[in-house]
Amino acid sequence: MALMELTAFETAQKVKTGERSAREVLEAALERIAAVDGRPGTLDYGELTDEDRAKVHAFITLTAEKAIEQAEAVDAKVKAGEEVGPLAGVPLSVKDIFTVKGTPSTAASRILANFTAPYTATAVRRLEAAGAINLGKVNLDEFTYGSSSESSAFQPSTRNPWDTDRVPGGSSGGSTASVAAGEAMLSLGTDTAGSIRQPAAFCGVVGLKPTYGRVSRYGLIAFGSSLDCPGPVAANVRDAALMLGAMAGADPHDSTAAKVPVPDYMASLEKGVKGMRIGLSPDYMRITFPDPETGDLVEQELPEEIKAATLHAAEVLAKMGAEIVEDVPIPNTAYGIPAYFVISRVEAASNLHRYDGVKYGYRTKSDYRDLKEMYRKTRAEGFGLQPKLRILMGMYVSAAQYAEQYYARALRIRSLIRSDFDAAFALEGEYRLDALLTPTTPTTAFKMADVFGDSVLMQYADQLTVPANHAGIPGISLPGGIASDGLPIGVQLLAPDFAEETLFQAGQAYETATADEEWRKIKPEVLR
Amino acid sequence: MTDEISPELFEHLVDLAAFAFDPEEAEYLRRELNNQLKAIHQLENVPLADDVPLASHGVTYTAESCTGLRADEWKPCENPDEILSQAPQVDHRYIIVPDIPHTKLD
Numbered sequence: 001m002a003l004m005e006l007t008a009f010e011t012a013q014k015v016k017t018g019e020r021s022a023r024e025v026l027e028a029a030l031e032r033i034a035a036v037d038g039r040p041g042t043l044d045y046g047e048l049t050d051e052d053r054a055k056v057h058a059f060i061t062l063t064a065e066k067a068i069e070q071a072e073a074v075d076a077k078v079k080a081g082e083e084v085g086p087l088a089g090v091p092l093s094v095k096d097i098f099t100v101k102g103t104p105s106t107a108a109s110r111i112l113a114n115f116t117a118p119y120t121a122t123a124v125r126r127l128e129a130a131g132a133i134n135l136g137k138v139n140l141d142e143f144t145y146g147s148s149s150e151s152s153a154f155q156p157s158t159r160n161p162w163d164t165d166r167v168p169g170g171s172s173g174g175s176t177a178s179v180a181a182g183e184a185m186l187s188l189g190t191d192t193a194g195s196i197r198q199p200a201a202f203c204g205v206v207g208l209k210p211t212y213g214r215v216s217r218y219g220l221i222a223f224g225s226s227l228d229c230p231g232p233v234a235a236n237v238r239d240a241a242l243m244l245g246a247m248a249g250a251d252p253h254d255s256t257a258a259k260v261p262v263p264d265y266m267a268s269l270e271k272g273v274k275g276m277r278i279g280l281s282p283d284y285m286r287i288t289f290p291d292p293e294t295g296d297l298v299e300q301e302l303p304e305e306i307k308a309a310t311l312h313a314a315e316v317l318a319k320m321g322a323e324i325v326e327d328v329p330i331p332n333t334a335y336g337i338p339a340y341f342v343i344s345r346v347e348a349a350s351n352l353h354r355y356d357g358v359k360y361g362y363r364t365k366s367d368y369r370d371l372k373e374m375y376r377k378t379r380a381e382g383f384g385l386q387p388k389l390r391i392l393m394g395m396y397v398s399a400a401q402y403a404e405q406y407y408a409r410a411l412r413i414r415s416l417i418r419s420d421f422d423a424a425f426a427l428e429g430e431y432r433l434d435a436l437l438t439p440t441t442p443t444t445a446f447k448m449a450d451v452f453g454d455s456v457l458m459q460y461a462d463q464l465t466v467p468a469n470h471a472g473i474p475g476i477s478l479p480g481g482i483a484s485d486g487l488p489i490g491v492q493l494l495a496p497d498f499a500e501e502t503l504f505q506a507g508q509a510y511e512t513a514t515a516d517e518e519w520r521k522i523k524p525e526v527l528r
Numbered sequence: 529m530t531d532e533i534s535p536e537l538f539e540h541l542v543d544l545a546a547f548a549f550d551p552e553e554a555e556y557l558r559r560e561l562n563n564q565l566k567a568i569h570q571l572e573n574v575p576l577a578d579d580v581p582l583a584s585h586g587v588t589y590t591a592e593s594c595t596g597l598r599a600d601e602w603k604p605c606e607n608p609d610e611i612l613s614q615a616p617q618v619d620h621r622y623i624i625v626p627d628i629p630h631t632k633l634d
Contacts, residue, residue, distance in 0.1 A: 118610045212587045226585050250595050256585075258593045295563055297570060338570040349545075358625055360614035370629040375546040388549075389557055392541050393564060396533065409571055411582035416574065418586050455560045456567055472586025497587050 003028035008090045008185040008239040015089030022071035022089030029091035033183045036526045041139045041154030057156040058178035060096050063136040070133045085130035093184035095175050096137035099219040107221045108152035109142045111355045111362045111382030121219020123230045123247045130246035138174025144223045145386040147461040149173025150452045161524035166445040169199030175233045176203035186243050187233040192224045194465025196231045197477035201440035201490020204479045206240045207233045211498045212472035213258035216251035224347040227469045237507040241265035263501050273509045274321030276434040279328035284438035290456045309480040309489040310439045316513045328431050330420045335413050336466040342397050342410035349394025417470045425496040440477040440490030476503040482519040531562045
């Protein structure tokens with residue numbers, strides 16, 4: 001079996017025993033990147049060629065030399081009989097929204113294109129300490145603002161390995177595409193409205209949004225500070241569990257990183273779902289989209305294939321011993337996106353005011369009279385349209401005269417969304433769920449440029465994932481089938497606060513039970 | 529129906545945000561803002577009892593789960609020159625800020 005076909009868990013075992021070297025694994029990863037990735041995203045990209053359109057373009061910055069040093073250090077430890085971590089020799093990609101000391105940390109924005117981070121994010125530091133080999137930074141929507149990865153200032157933007165005319169989803173599109181294309185075994189992403197789970201569904205990989213506070217945000221370039229969650233992207237559930245275990249836990253650098261014990265996820269992985277109560281909600285089987293003519297929001301049924309994949313997952317879990325609880329009401333799901341339009345924009349506007357061309361990052365090259373003109377020119381040239389749109393909306397809905405009407409109301413509706421999940425998961429409640437099973441996305445991956453520019457339609461791609469961000473609860477997207485368009489479908493499991501262990505157990509049971517299904521044998525286009 | 533964000537209001541927001549747009553960009557951004565507000569107005573359909581609290585976070589923080597704030601203690605920076613090297617304009621280890629325009633307050 002080719003090295004990049006191994007799982008992260010198998011790879012670490014082989015590296016630890018000396019059966020394979022970390023250097024060998026790294027060479028295999030670099031070979032795969034050379035074969036499928038094409039040119040990296042840059043600011044001065046020129047015209048797209050036919051060859052560009054057939055490649056993945058996951059990476060912005062490949063740090064091969066640093067990776068070689070890390071791999072050689074792991075191999076030296078193995079040779080010396082020293083302890084190596086649980087991710088020994090596992091190739092990792094990192095969404096370029098995390099700082100990594102001495103490397104460009106761009107947020108896929110021109111305004112940070114020249115920024116070299118002076119420190120490393122806690123999640124990255126912990127993964128590297130566990131033996132992961134950091135290949136470099138992968139592309140995303142600018143400052144994570146999008147659901148297709150197309151808004152990156154670094155083009156060509158990432159394309160879907162299953163069909164390179166399609167988007168990989170976003171904003172962690174570089175992360176999920178790099179894992180789907182076998183360029184990395186693991187990737188570190190972030191999820192603010194579904195930015196790990198939605199692209200994981202589009203690219204046919206596993207993506208976990210942990211509970212808010214499970215993983216430190218130190219070194220994560222902030223978007224929505226009350227919503228952002230770093231999380232793992234992997235090819236399978238076991239690898240995602242291995243990765244979360246290596247990076248979760250309290251951090252003195254982030255007061256919101258919770259002091260909640262991190263379980264041994266690997267120890268409980270095979271416990272199965274016998275006796276688990278898994279819910280289905282009619283509120284996740286209806287979707288809302290803006291009417292293309294009028295812009296009015298129209299309720300629709302979920303596409304049949306996506307609904308069927310979710311119901312199939314329920315049948316599989318029932319056969320494995322779970323009790324399926326139907327008709328669980330989560331009635332405020334439909335308000336997730338409207339509330340997110342307010343809350344995330346206010347937080348984004350607050351976070352983006354720091355980019356002013358004074359302390360770090362881009363400063364205009366043209367002449368300016370004074371500070372105010374420098375600000376204006378720097379921000380006009382440095383930010384793309386999507387960050388500008390978010391700043392303007394955030395300022396509007398938080399302005400003194402509108403804050404009660406918009407911001408305060410959205411925060412109260414967030415309480416309602418949270419209370420829906422509290423009722424579903426309450427130990428003494430009517431439903432007593434261990435997990436809720438839903439589709440991850442309302443569609444499969446859409447075509448490049450089809451949605452980009454329509455900020456409302458793009459946002460509604462996250463309608464089934466965003467409620468978990470408002471509530472803070474963990475969620476996992478699992479590959480759930482292949483649709484008739486040849487593209488992956490994702491199914492999602494949601495659980496109470498800090499119950500990632502439940503998600504891994506249920507996910508592992510589902511993965512094992514469906515291992516021989518025909519759709520699991522289909523590979524992404526770029527690997528055929 | 530008139531747009532909630534009129535061209536005049538848009539210009540005011542642009543000024544506050546310290547941006548500058550060409551007419552095409554301005555038209556796109558104003559249209560998208562108004563479209564997003566259409567979606568946001570869905571929130572008005574939600575009946576809200578007086579006792580529904582504002583949620584700044586989804587997950588509740590308790591004394592046990594909260595890391596708490598670090599002690600307010602001065603510690604030397606390990607790499608000040610590395611940080612200063614990121615600034616667009618530095619003179620003798622001071623970050624240079626362009627002239628600040630003077631505005632007479634009424």
